[in-house]
Amino acid sequence: MSRYKRFKQRVYEVLEVAKPDDKLSRAVDIILMSLILLNVVLIIAGTFELPKTAIKVFSIIENISVAVFTVEYILRLWTSDLKFAELHPFRARLRYVRTFAAIIDLVSLLPSYIPAMSSNFMVLRMFRVLRLLRVFKLNRYTHALKDIGEVFKRKAGQLISSMLVVSFLMIIAAVLMYDAEHEAQPEIFDNALSGMWWAIATLTTVGYGDIYPVTVVGKIMSAIIALLGIGLVAVPTGIISAGFTEQIEKKKAETKNTEDEKTFCPYCGHKLDK
Amino acid sequence: MSRYKRFKQRVYEVLEVAKPDDKLSRAVDIILMSLILLNVVLIIAGTFELPKTAIKVFSIIENISVAVFTVEYILRLWTSDLKFAELHPFRARLRYVRTFAAIIDLVSLLPSYIPAMSSNFMVLRMFRVLRLLRVFKLNRYTHALKDIGEVFKRKAGQLISSMLVVSFLMIIAAVLMYDAEHEAQPEIFDNALSGMWWAIATLTTVGYGDIYPVTVVGKIMSAIIALLGIGLVAVPTGIISAGFTEQIEKKKAETKNTEDEKTFCPYCGHKLDK
């Protein structure tokens, strides 16, 4: 392998966490994660009224971060033909650019390079928040999230179905509560969307207390809906619970099957014919 | 088959989603579902103060919807002898009319045809809300809801029992809290129903904050009831969880049994006699 290729291979390994004993790779990971977390802290701190010195320090850290993340993005793009080795180098890059992680990286960086985007308007400030999506890079490093994601994927059908029922219940509740309470509290229950806001606060059991029924009809309906709200929590929890139990069983079955193939019947000790 | 019969058969297939590759049936489904959702949006929008043009547009959409749903109802009625093929055509229709879906369809349509019902009174407005039940038509198209429904049916006994205990707890709590708080807050805890309203808000952990104990006795009782409220969530969740796990086991057992019949004992490798 040429020195260039070896260097590229090394860069790729360092960025993608090749082996657990690769100290440089670990160090780079930790630095990048720290920088991500520092940026999150800066965004929160940026909403406070700050002295001028702090703003200057923030600006410097901001610029360093942007530089580091830009270099990271370019390096990842450069080594992406090693990641998608089966593709043509150019296609590999195109494919990398379209991965979820790369899109987040790019969108997080763009507002820093386009001055018009860094002005102070409400809509543009949202872009700064998007930078927080860098936190999802942590996803790349942790494997336990996969198990959770798998359960959600396998149970997606049932979870979406239960969400459909909940949505239906919310709409019914919103309109019914508007009808029941509009006359008594015309300013609080001013339209069906207020009813919807009430329904969400009640069904999720948050209950801020900014909106609640005062009429007897409203209270009775509210009681029924609140009790159904328990079901709202119980059903997804039950589905997810069963999903995790199923996953454990599956992993156990897989381990067992590979063991079975090797030796004996685990029940009576007879040698297996296979 | 005569041309008439073939046409009727086709209409039936289109309305009831015969095969996954039946594009016309899919299109009709999507149109009907969109119209149902549009109607839901209109009901919510109708609670806002609207300009005259909007009201006119709404009225037109309303009329089109009623026309479409009426045609749908008639077509379903007409083809219901294909659905209940084992019955006499007339009895098949009578049976269809009494299905849950058909009743919802009819009740949703009626207020649009009977002018007296479309006046602005409170009670009659409830009929408009009932139209939302059309959303349950979605039920007809999604099969994952069945799994959830099955778990609820199988666990109905335990769920109802736990609800009984909860009801008992609520009544006890309502009267106890009335006794404890009536003197201190005569206007808020004015009778045992206020106590019940408090008990529901507390046991479901909604806690709006419109009604809460101020006396020491009331607070101690409230604390005990709130802690029991956790049990209120835990028990149905536990029951439903176990139900979903049971269902997964059952489905696995069914798949396994059919596999077992075919080949070998999965445990000791002996050929099966069957």
Add this chain to the structure above:
Amino acid sequence: MSRYKRFKQRVYEVLEVAKPDDKLSRAVDIILMSLILLNVVLIIAGTFELPKTAIKVFSIIENISVAVFTVEYILRLWTSDLKFAELHPFRARLRYVRTFAAIIDLVSLLPSYIPAMSSNFMVLRMFRVLRLLRVFKLNRYTHALKDIGEVFKRKAGQLISSMLVVSFLMIIAAVLMYDAEHEAQPEIFDNALSGMWWAIATLTTVGYGDIYPVTVVGKIMSAIIALLGIGLVAVPTGIISAGFTEQIEKKKAETKNTEDEKTFCPYCGHKLDK
């Protein structure tokens, strides 16, 4: 059997629900349950300001109820030697009197017979509430509650342990929040019991909004405690969930074992040696 014995046997069967096709027994059950529920309604209605006629009607229903429940109690006492057939008749009665159901029945009836207890004082009114415990008679008729009770019994150790941890967390939270908030809100966080009241409202996620932290330290501690509150719900729910799953497995295993004993190995079809 003498006529007297046959009559006594019949009374016992009617009260204790002998066979599902025993119509008289069912009727008596329904009448007693209805009377219990009617009494519950009366207690709630009694907290409203009522016209004189209503009070008179209530008093009549009250007296009839007391008469019916007294007769029921005497009949149950009389037939209790059939219930505990293995005991000496006198000991059987003594045993019956000490059953949970009999104690509830007696305590529910006593205040109606002792005039001093029916006066209007706060403490004595509690006795009226106790009459509500008659609702637990429903327990006698429903068997699904047993399953729930069994799960709680089997998991008692773990549930109590988790409650211990919660209690510890509450006490810590109560004192910490008192220390953090007492100076800022001396009237709301006036002592550690206020802190406890806050801890319960927060950990159970009720959150009335009558007491909450305003200082930064208090808010940070509150945030940590609220997040732990999720664990508070998750642990008992998890324990109960696993308990219900275990119960289902056990019942399945029992059914299977009895089947196994009879015939063949369910896995390879070999005849069993036993």
Add this chain to the structure above:
Amino acid sequence: MSRYKRFKQRVYEVLEVAKPDDKLSRAVDIILMSLILLNVVLIIAGTFELPKTAIKVFSIIENISVAVFTVEYILRLWTSDLKFAELHPFRARLRYVRTFAAIIDLVSLLPSYIPAMSSNFMVLRMFRVLRLLRVFKLNRYTHALKDIGEVFKRKAGQLISSMLVVSFLMIIAAVLMYDAEHEAQPEIFDNALSGMWWAIATLTTVGYGDIYPVTVVGKIMSAIIALLGIGLVAVPTGIISAGFTEQIEKKKAETKNTEDEKTFCPYCGHKLDK
């Protein structure tokens, strides 16, 4: 064994609960636990305004408690070479001093011996709260907590992952809500930390009602976040549920394995070769 050694052995047994029929050991346990609970009550009572006599009585109980717990600490230290019999006596003591229980004991006692620490300053009062950690001594006596702890340990990866997702969601929510609500309620949503406080109150479904959105954008975002909050409860509950079910399965498997080794194949009745 010398008399000294026998006495030491006895002290060790009494403190560490050797056998269930050891009455002295049980008595000492109960006395120590009662004293711990009494101290907890005193700390709470100490936040009330008390008459002088009460303060004197409290001070006496305080001193007795400190004396008893000091003796207990010394005795445990003295007998710790029996606990860690495999170590050199001096190393055994060093090891005991570093156990979690011993650290708690020492930290609980220190403020009573160092006068400067018993003054009335905020920071030092925290030490008094730490004494509450003595409650965790109960941990030593209850074994059911272990099962719960084991589940948490085995599921730590998944639980931490889900907490990471929640934290991410909270930060996103905090900044978004600050952006949405800051202009409308500049005093309530004064910075992103207020947004965080709102996010925690909403995601844990506590909802005190001291902070909630008033703008349409804020309410829509709040609704989405509150619905995600259900997932926040559902995921850890599901993980813990599955963990408890797994634990039950494991224990059953262990029991079964030991039984299997002894006799026959439970499935086909063949005698086992082992």
